[in-house]
Amino acid sequence: MEKIDNYYIKESKEYIFTGNSLIDVTLNSKFNICHENEIELYSYIIGEYDTIDGFAISIILFNLLDNAIEAERKVEQREVYFEMIMKNEYVSCIVKNKINQSVLQNNKGLKTNKKNTEEHGLGIEHVKELVENIDGMFEVFELKDNFCVHVMIPLESLQLQNRKEE
Template identity: 30%
Template sequence: MSISSFDLAIVLGNLLDNAIEAVAELEKDRQIKIKMNYDKGRFIILVENHYQGQRLKIGDQYLTTHKEKSEHGLGLENIKKVLEKYNGTMQIEDTETIFSVRLLMFI
């Protein structure tokens, strides 16, 4: 695959960091589902996790739940910058208990 290890670390690091923080708040159902598939130049990543509470957002931008807002909340924006390099897209879905991020990159 022709994606830099730095870009891959930004994407996976931020997605997994967010998922781990979300399930750490739970008493049960601490599950993170990760699927990755590369086929014919398309790289698809899916990360789903259970979470508690409501995720705040303005428009389509999710806001950090950390107290130190100036030091957090850049993860999804950094992922978007990487996706721009690879003509990629990101789809975020959240239900009452599951948060899901699906990425598609052309590499």
């Protein structure tokens, strides 16, 4: 984590602080990549994340943001919208990125179009599986010219004491 933190954060002028070091490193590294690639990033984060196990949510965020950033490299109007809200008994995460054409019409299975399919296109499947394993909800949809992924995770699945007992 220290290597990632030092590499990605050292030149950043902005820093996201959620109170959870794993979530912070993940978000800040991806936000820095957006900046380097001239991708406009809009973020909205509400909640206190210092009491949750950040491991699972960091894996989810890493993959979703990575996919959004990669997709934005292919479009003219480069924008990623990220929202993470802790509300009631859930953490809700939404990642949106601009698209030129419908992803869901052209690629319902969300399969990679890269040549080496054994090394690429696994992120979204891993996210789905991880979310299901922690009793969460995963959905993809399109809204206007945006591809959207929404994940809801029960807070009890992210509590530090619950994760240690497993």
